[in-house]
Amino acid sequence: MTSRMRHGLAAMVSLVLAVALAGCGDDDEAADGPATLSYAVWDVNQVPVMEELAAAFTKDHPDITVKVQMTPWADYWTKLRAAVSGGEAPDVFWMNGPNFQLYADNKVIAPLDERIKDAKLDLGVYPKALVDLYTFEGKVYGLPKDFDTVGVWYNKELFTAAGVPFPKDGWTWADFKSAAAKLTDPAKGVYGIGAGVGSAQEYYYNTIYQAGGQVISPDGKKSGFDQPASIEGLRFWTDLIKAKQSPDIKTMTDTQPIQLFEAGKLAMYWGGSWNVTEFGKNDYTKTRVDAGPLPMGVKKASIIHGVANVVSAKTKYKNQSWEFVKFLGSQPAAEILGKKGPIPAYNGTQAAWKQANAAFNGQVFLDAVSYAVPYPVSRNTAAWNEAETKHLTRAYNGEVDIETAAKALAAEMNDLLAKE
Amino acid sequence: MTVTESGTTRANPAVVPAPGPRKRRSWRSGTGEALWGYLLIAPTGLGLAVFYLWPVLQTAYFSFTEWGPFGGHEWIGLENYETLAGDEDVLRALGNTVLYTLVGLLGIPVAVVLAALLNRRGLRGVAVYRALFFLPVVTMPVAVAMVWRWMYNGDYGLLNQALSAVGVEGPHWIADPATALYALALVGIWSSIGYNLVIFLAGMQAIPRELYEAAEIDGAGAVAQFRTVTLPMLSPSIFFVSVVSVIGSLQLFDLVYVIGGSGQTARGNPAYPRIQTVVALFYEKAFVTNDRGYAAAIVMALLLLIVALTAVQFRLQKKWVHYA
Structure with missing residues (x-):
């Protein structure tokens, strides 16, 4: 009884205070x-x-x-x-x-x-x-x-050593894949690229749109992960892991792709314009890396946020x-x-x-604006972002094929979108 | 002895049939004492009520609601519990949590043996050992987790470097679904051993010397003494530690978050489905995907599990715990 009264009293006091405060902060x-x-x-x-x-x-x-x-x-x-x-x-x-x-x-x-x-x-x-x-x-x-925006950060030293031309405007998925193959050197533990799954913005969101697919329908009501083109955009990455031109995701769980890139173990790293700060500070990357445009699939695309x-x-x-x-x-x-x-x-x-940031070719990220795709979102983006990690990790790890994973993801995402 | 005696008289005034005035005085002093008692526990009691009891009640209530991301909730009855019953993720997380708890219990025998070794008479540098074993307990869990994360690194970690020196190629401890849970459990055991050790040492020091002397006269060696004197006399401490560690293990979160990959550090960990605990799942539902009503239902289920397991432990203690 007493405790309830005390609560009531406290509530009343705070109410009076709130009213008084609101009075002070009158809009006009x-x-x-x-x-x-x-x-x-x-x-x-x-x-x-x-x-x-x-x-x-x-x-x-x-x-x-x-x-x-x-x-x-x-x-x-x-x-x-x-x-x-x-x-x-x-x-x-x-x-x-x-x-x-x-x-x-x-x-x-x-x-x-x-x-x-x-x-x-x-x-x-x-x-x-x-x-x-x-x-x-x-x-x-x-x-x-x-x-x-997103671009390809690349290690000039490794490119030169492997005799691969630097990424340039207009290069294609095929060019990228052949570069990744040539740059991979198992003896030295060097891979062409790291196919990270923990972050979408720098990786598969770009390739999905490059392949002509979509992450979410423009009205934000339907998942695009089950579209054949989107699946191609995802397969781009799982193929690289299968071909061992990317470390497997166990390795990338223990050591993030960016850390591998900064240690000279990855020849390329898909990253953002924000990486200028990190790569400009790091003694290894400061002089050895530069930025190039993303390769194009069916079309050019770079996620802008x-x-x-x-x-x-x-x-x-x-x-x-x-x-x-x-x-x-x-x-x-x-x-x-x-x-x-x-x-x-x-x-x-x-x-x-x-x-x-003159040490790097920053123009790449500015040029990307002309073909940039907005970061896909809906009302509760975080909910289906979790589902992406859950389903795609299994495919990247080779437990299921990418088509099965993408379809399961689309189904769960559609359920979540329906709840929004 | 006197304490008990006066205690009984006071607690049970009927024992001394006394005339009016005496009775009244004893009544008055009784309430006075009770009042003081309540006053003294008030700070703790209030803290518990405000920061523990009240949130538990709130959470219980919220588990029947659907939450807006910015507060505001709507009563939806048992819907969350219905979803929960058919949610594979919850079932999997429960399984992981129980397995982790069982593996974690292996830390208790280790701590008992270590305590027995440290308790031997004439051992030098006991204080140093105790401090070393206790260190992990007072180290920040997140810092501990970071360091273990480095050690467990499959390609560059200390552990696999050591293993490769003897020709063994170690796995990706944290990213391999076969090893991840045990790797986490090992960190859990390592960091709780110091705490358990202190309790067992205190328990051992309370065992009367005469019992060991008697056992020795009966011809019991060190191992037999440990088995027939130390263990039974220590059983209340062991019981306490096992109850506390079961409750602690069932609530595992920080290691999963920092080492395992529910945080940003290891997102996309292929072993994550095998180490995701109930509390990690709760955290994701409540703070990442904004499904707080459902998250509340998940922790209520965990609460029930903890209560049930603890009740079972108390029931079973009659079989093996000896109170001297």
């Missing part, structure tokens, strides 16, 4: 006044440039300060969901493709269409694939911050948060970002990024 009052915005990000390497951007924003808007909150990637989404459930979401935060629809659908983030129209912003300054990625049911919810800045639907500072997001999406902000961060999304500002 806070609409344009001074504010301190919280800005949640997950990449510790980008914290300095984010703080620089925040400071640049405060210079123009002296009464608004921005606090950058860094949460490591591993905990970012778990923490953000908890914060949203508890009504403590940051005002502005980073969003990615796989999570976007979940947040938009649940009205956790605010649509920006009206704001964009009022401010007469032209979304044509960003790659279309990115604007589409952050459009849900016809409404735009985020301004693209940066983007990344990018982070967007979004505004919490529940923020007390709706106008100020929008002002900040607008600034982050602007050309001056993109120029600051390009010097120290990933490829900025704003068209025409990518030169700064290329210059900052």
Whole structure:
């Protein structure tokens, strides 16, 4: 009895407090006044440039300060969901493709269409694939911050030693396969490529679209894994493992493909534009590797993904948060970002990024935008991503053939999509 | 002796038929004592209630609901449990968990023997050994897991380097479905041995010397003494340790996450279906694929399993545990 009363009392007190607090943060009052915005990000390497951007924003808007909150990637989404459930979401935060629809659908983030129209912003300054990625049911919810595409990182030394020409624009799957065969040298423990299954973005998503298949139907309702072309895109990888031109996946479970590549055990590594940071720091890869375009199958394709800045639907500072997001999406902000961060999304500002990473052929990743395919997503992307790993691992490990695995995956994915 | 005596008098006032005033005083002092008792356990009790009991009740409730990814839930009755009953993944995870628990129990005899060796009179450097054995217990589990992950590496790991020196080609311990679970169980045993050892040592030191002297006079050697004196006298400690390790093993998560591949480090591990435990499955459902109501049902099933196994252990203890 007493304990229940105490609970009731506590609930009442917190209710009164909440009402009082809500009163303080009245919408009209806070609409344009001074504010301190919280800005949640997950990449510790980008914290300095984010703080620089925040400071640049405060210079123009002296009464608004921005606090950058860094949460490591591993905990970012778990923490953000908890914060949203508890009504403590940051005002502005980073969003990615796989999570976007979940947040938009649940009205956790605010649509920006009206704001964009009022401010007469032209979304044509960003790659279309990115604007589409952050459009849900016809409404735009985020301004693209940066983007990344996929290319082939290759070891120049190993290529030269094997007498294989470097990857160049227009090379095909057949060229790639013959290169992989020539570069494989069992005596030295060197493989042409590592067919990783743990991550889709750099591997089979690209080949599925290159083969003319699809991961998910454009309306996001049906799996594409059972299409014959998609299966060809997957077979591309399982064939490489079968031919021993890639290490088996037991080896790649113990030592990730990127570690093997950095040890000179893989001649090629399918990776993203984001790898410039890692390969630029590593003493082995710094001078030995470079980037080339992905080979083409039936057509060219490279998965494009990018982070967007979004505004919490529940923020007390709706106008100020929008002002900040607008600034982050602007050309001056993109120029600051390009010097120290990933490829900025704003068209025409990518030169700064290329210059900052001049050790590698960064143009490859910029050229890929013209044939890029958006990262496939739906409302609960994570659910079928788990199913992908589960089914495809068995095929990559040779327990079932790839067609059986792909069909089983499509069936499970369709069930999951039906539940969304 | 006196403690027990006064204890009985107080707990059972009827034993001393006393006149009014005395009775009243004893009643008053009784409640006073109880009040103090409750006050003293209040901090722990409150903590347990708030951080353990309340979440358990909440989880039980949520297992009958479907959760939105940002909170908000809808009552769906037994639907989660119906799905659970036909879910092969759950069944497989249960099987893995039980097997892991059984293998983990092998750590107990090892710890008993080690404790007996450390307990011998005249052994030098006992403190050093104890510290060494206890070290894994106070080391961060994730750090432990990372180091073992390196050692188990099939191509470059320490373990296989050592094996190749004697001409044996070791497997990919963590990625081979045939070895992965046992490799994890070994890490589990290794990291809990120190804790078990301390309990067994304490238990052994409480065994009266006279019993050993009597056994010696009867002509029992070291091994016979261990069998007829140490083991029976130690059985309450062994019982305690086995209950605690079964409960701990059934909740295995960190090793699977860091070494086995439910985290990012080894995604796509072909052995993963063979090492995925119930808690790892729970984690994936709750925090990766956003199916929290179902995840709650999975842990409720685990809770029932733990309660059942513990009850069985308590039932069986009458057969082999001797309380002196």
